[in-house]
Amino acid sequence: MITSAQNPRVQQVRALIARRKAREEHDEFVAEGVRLLEEALASGWEMRLLLYAGELSPRAEALLAEARNRGAYVEEVSLPLFRSLADTETPQGVLGVLARRHDPLPAGLNFVVIADGLRDPGNLGALLRSAAAAGAQGVFLPPGTADAFAPKVVRAGMGAHFRLPLVEAGWEEIAAALKPSCRIYVAESGEGTPCWQADLTGPVALVIGGEAEGASPQARALADGAITIPMPGRSESLNAGVAAGILLFEVVRQRYWKTT
DSSP: OBOOTTOHHHHHHHHHHHOHHHHHHHTEEEEESHHHHHHHHHTTOOEEEEEEOSSOOHHHHHHHHHHHHTTOEEEEBOHHHHHHHOOSSSOOSEEEEEEOOOOOOOSSOOEEEEEESOOOHHHHHHHHHHHHHHTOSEEEEOTTSOOTTSHHHHHHHTTGGGTSOEEEOOHHHHHHHHTTTSEEEEEESSOSEETTTSOOSSSEEEEEEBTTTBSOHHHHHHOSEEEEOOOOSSOSOOOHHHHHHHHHHHHHHHHHHHHO
């Protein structure tokens, strides 16, 4: 059992939790909780380290066994030490270090999202979760966007990371991947075509801008048009995660009715 905070594996986990640079250098990230780690293994992601503590549920015990079978290093840590690492208020006693996978986007793109300058981890995680649920083919992460593999984003994504290609790319790369086949719409607050009047049945890329500034100048220059979510109430805007969910499922709705 590991009891020292100076243990190299514990220090490795702390670095991955705290610093984007460490995650990028090692191409690893941390995921916590039984469900997330089950989804990672079910999706074929490599688990390199699994730390556990306390009395575990039967599902957690099964997770440990599967991680060992897949070649992960599995080690018990003291409960106080585990709690100092855990990012949740009620930890489930399991925390894993996963190798990041760089899955390519499929050919023939027709439904993608560009997370443009989203800095709030909860909003970015919610966007990824909605994108996966709506069947988007992938999410572009241009410069200025939060690290999609930060612990709070991974937790908020609820497994979306293991089902959806996430591509860090500059605007020139994004333009080359999408133009001319996809129509690019920037989500605007109070401006643009109401989302249910815009034709989203063809190949489309949705730009969801940052919480404070909205879409970047680069996104606006690339876009073919703007769409908005009509809000009859007195609110000026929705948070980025909610707006993304509404627009993503408007694409789903339009395409469903087109085929029925």
